[in-house]
Amino acid sequence: MGRSRFGRPAAGYRVRVSPTGNNDSAGTVSGSTAAPTARKRRRRRLLIVLAVLALLAGTGLSAGAYYVDSVPTPSDLELPESTTVYFADGRTPMAKLGTENRTIVPYPEMNDAAKQAIVATEDRTFWTNEGIDFSGVLRAAWSNVTGGQRQGASTITQQYARVAADLKGVSYSRKLREAVIAWKLDDKYSKEEILGFYLNTVPFGRGSYGIEAAAQAYFGKTVRRDAPAANQLTTAEAMVLCAMVKQPEADPDDPEGHPGYDPRRSPLARQNSIDRWNYIRDGMVKLGYLSADEAANLAYPDTVKPLDPAAGRSNLDRPTGLVVNHVLSELRQTEPFQGKPADYIRNGGFKIVTTIDKRVQDAADAAADLRRDTAPEAVRGQPKNWQAALVAVEPGTGRVLGYHGGSDGSGADYAGWYQDENGEARGFGQHPPGSSFKVYDLATAVQEKISVKQHFDSPETKEFPASGRTKGSPAGPIRNAERAPCQPDCALWEATVASLNVTYFALTEQLGTAKVIDMATKAGVDSMWANEKGNPRPKRIELRGHSGEELARHFSTEVGIGQYGITVQDHANGMATFAAGGKRADAHFVRSVTKGDEKILDEQLVQTDIGLDREAVNQLNWTLSRVKAAKLDNGWDSAGKTGTWQAGTSTTQNVHTWMVGYTGALAAAVWLGTVDGKPLKTSDGSYDVYGSTGPGPIWRQFMEQATAALKLDPDKYRFQEPAFPDDTPSPTAPATPKPTSAQPTATATRPTCDPGTCVTASPTRKPTPTPTGSPKPSPSRSPKPSRSAEPSLTPPPR
Structure with a gap:
């Protein structure tokens, strides 16, 4: 069957269209009642031309010629289609993205109800008209010529033409252009195509x-x-x-x-x-x-x-709005989306399935949102400047199962950082980890075959000349935050439970700063913030892809007791690596991306062995499971570590508190601090906020509720007892510690001590927990960080 230059059947032939809009398979009939005769069609076209000419008389020939020459067609129109972000089940929506909430459905895939109802509503002659209500156009033209009231009806084709060309107002020129576009649309496209365009628009x-x-x-x-x-x-x-x-x-x-x-x-x-x-x-x-x-x-x-x-x-204003930021940031680094325009993902009509398990996310929001009645009693009803962040990662896969960086998804992110559409770092998620960072020292020690039963000299205070910590130095010697019954001679596991700074500073110096940083990097800490001379802001140092020896020049031995900021997300991934028996997987937020039936992207799960053998893992688990704050009441084997970082030179006021840990099935890190950088102060005026008393209850509630919601069997995730093959530890560590490769920190401290509890004073530099390129938090005041000051979990001797 021949076709005209507009794509219609040749003269005298037209496909019969049923009332439902489906092509009649019986064929075409020349002169049938289903289509106008050639004479009628010519008469209608003549009337349209007359109407157009009449309108041209009122709007100017030049304008008319422009409209005829520059007619946009549906193929030129890229409709923004909303992208939907889902939880891990692929069925529960998390957020809708895009400038318009639209999901395009091809015409053949629509049921008849929508097609029939819209024709009965807007254009009952749709299947037989030429795309234009020519009598309405003539009325508009006559009114234009005679100065009467503006008027004129619109067919479905005209209405679509108006939307496609973004024509607004009730001017004669608009009606002209609308008519011309509709005329050309009707010549070029089938009725089914036009109706599909309309219903999707x-x-x-x-x-x-x-x-x-x-x-x-x-x-x-x-x-x-x-x-x-x-x-x-x-x-x-x-x-x-x-x-x-x-x-x-x-x-x-x-x-x-x-x-x-x-x-x-x-x-x-x-x-x-x-x-x-x-x-x-x-x-x-x-x-x-x-x-x-x-x-x-x-x-x-x-x-x-x-x-x-x-x-x-x-x-996006919900807590999961921050998850969406990370999802988009992650996707922009992948081949299908790299280098695309800013709104490509949002308006691309994609289905993005995240790693976030709604059951875990609900537990995270319930525990970490301090404004909710579901938060633990210990942190509920506290001052408004208190802020918590929680990230949960699945061991062995790196899937982020829960992420609470703040209660406002359009606000600050206190759990991590991401890149926006312009590649700029955004977020507020780095905080000095304090004693919670000692897990990486401990992992390095057991990797180096240092038994957790090996004893270390653990006095209340000790000089470390190799690291510049002497009585005569500005920083002064290292002092413990608390006393423990084992002092002055403590096994490594006892020093871990008591969080003794002297022991861990000695351990870091013995191992070497490079090895500790290397372990943290392999476990999951991808970034750390270092102080630079002359720079009031700490600088983010990318750890991944660099050796510990390369990185050690940026950090001093104080890295072992948690001076340098890391993110809650990275810390959680480090815990997941230990929970998986030393198998690291990259933390990520995206499981899959599809568009219609097309698979765009799928997660690739890759594990990396960080070099911990089974005995090292067992000793690590055995030691961290003895931390009182890490014990769960639901029958799960669990391990963890607390951490605290002080405000300025204070020995009693804390700015950052942590609780990190894991079971065999779930790992999580919790940070508790303030939005304005002021010390944590309870509603009754007390400054007694530590890792065990603040983030500890948040972590325990979350872990118990999340593991219950996941309905996993704790017996399948039991820790193994270590063998302790060399169970004859010497009373002290090697006499001559290895000097660190790092230079002493520029942020020197001086010792201070209150009755019964000695701590190390704060460095003089003032880090702001914002990644490079991120906006300053508001207000910008941030107290100077101090040495780790976590109270002992073992009662001191009376």
């Missing part, structure tokens, strides 16, 4: 664009014909939706008098909807879509979802 209210988004917004259903019948939009429901097209939203100047057609907006809007629904039903009968009996038995549906003030919002 027009607004339906509640922030929804296109029939599929509307079906979900109003009824929680779909127009896809391959969906289960119970989930598909019915004819009666489609009629309610199509009534919205006339006025999708209430008139902002008179919302009460002109509320539109959303039946849940007001009684008047409901009546408007019912009246128009009845009008559509009559049209359905006239067009043969419904019989008279079917129409009589059709009931107006009362199943429209309540009007949600947040309808159309992306949910």
Whole structure:
């Protein structure tokens, strides 16, 4: 069958179109009643030309020529399609992204209800007209010539042309361009294509664009014909939706008098909807879509979802909004999305399945959101400047199962950092880890075959000349934060439980700063913030891809007791590595990305052995499981470590407190501090906030609730007892410690001591927990960090 230059069948032939819009397989019939005769078509075109000429007389020939020469076609129109971010189950939405809430459904995949209802609503001659209501155009032209009132009807094709070309207003020039575009559209595209364009384009209210988004917004259903019948939009429901097209939203100047057609907006809007629904039903009968009996038995549906003030919002203001930031940042580093425009992902119509398990996320938000009644009693009802962050990682996979960087997803991220659309670092997630960093010292020790039963000289204070910590130095000697019953001669495991700084400074010096940093890097700490001379802000140092020897020049021996900031996310991943028996997997947020049936991206799970043998892992677990704050009440074997970092030179006020740890199935890190950098002060005026008393309860509640929600068997994740093959430790560590390769820190401290508890004073430099390129927190005041000052978990001797 021949075709004209506009893509239509050659003269005298036209495909017969049934009332449902499907092609009649019986073939084409010249001169049939289903299509206008050639004479009628020529007469209509003549009338259109006359109307156009009349309009040209009022708008100018030059404008008319411009419109004819620059007609956009649907192929030129890239409709923004919203991207949906899901939780790990792939079914529960986390957030909608994009400038418009739209999900495009190809015309053949739509059920007939939507197609029929929109034709009965907006253009009952759609299947037979030429794309233009020529009589309406002639009326508009006549009014233009005679100075009468502006008027003119629009077909579905004209309405689509108006949207496609972004034509606004009621001017004659707009009507002209609309008519020309519609005419050319009708010549180039099939009726089915045009109706598909229209149904995927027009607004339906509640922030929804296109029939599929509307079906979900109003009824929680779909127009896809391959969906289960119970989930598909019915004819009666489609009629309610199509009534919205006339006025999708209430008139902002008179919302009460002109509320539109959303039946849940007001009684008047409901009546408007019912009246128009009845009008559509009559049209359905006239067009043969419904019989008279079917129409009589059709009931107006009362199943429209309540009007949600947040309808159309992306949910990015929720805590999971921060997850979305990390998801987008992660995707921009992958080959399918690298170098794409900023809105490519948001408006690309993708389905992004994250690693976030909703059950774990709910437990994280319940425990770490201090404003909720679900937070542990120890941290509930405290001053408004208190802030917590929690990250949970699945051992062996690196999947981030829960992420709470703050209660406001559009605000500051206290758990990590990410890159925005411009490649700039954003977030507020680095904090000095204090004694919680000692887990990496301990892991290095057991890797080097230093038994946790080996004894170390552990006095209250000790000089370390190799690291510049002497009585005569500005920094002074190292002092313990607390006393322990084992002092002055403690096994490494006892010093771990008591968090003795002297022991761990000696251990770090013996091992070498490079090895400790190397262990932290291999375990999961990808970044650490170092102080630089002349720079008031700490600088983020990328650890990954560099050896410990290369990195050691940036850090002093104080790295072993947690002076340098790291993120909650990295710390959680380090714990996950230990929980997986020394097998590191990269922490990540994305499981898969698809678009329709096309698989765009899939996670690649890769493990790296960090070099801990089974005995080393068993000794690590055995030691950390003896930390009182890490013990769970639900039958799970658990391990962990607390940490504290002080404010300025104070010996009693803390700014950063930590609790990190793991079971065999779940690892998590919790930080508790303040949004303004001031010391943690309780509502009753006390400064007694430590890792065990602040983040400890948050960590324990989360771990117990999360493991219960995951319904895992704790017996499958038991720790193994270490063998202690060399169980004859010497009373002290080697007499001559290895000097560190690092230079003494520029942030020297001086010793201070209060009755019964000695601590190390703070360095003079003032780090701001913001990654390079991130905005300063507000307010910008940040106290100077101090040495680790975690109270002993073993009572001191009386």
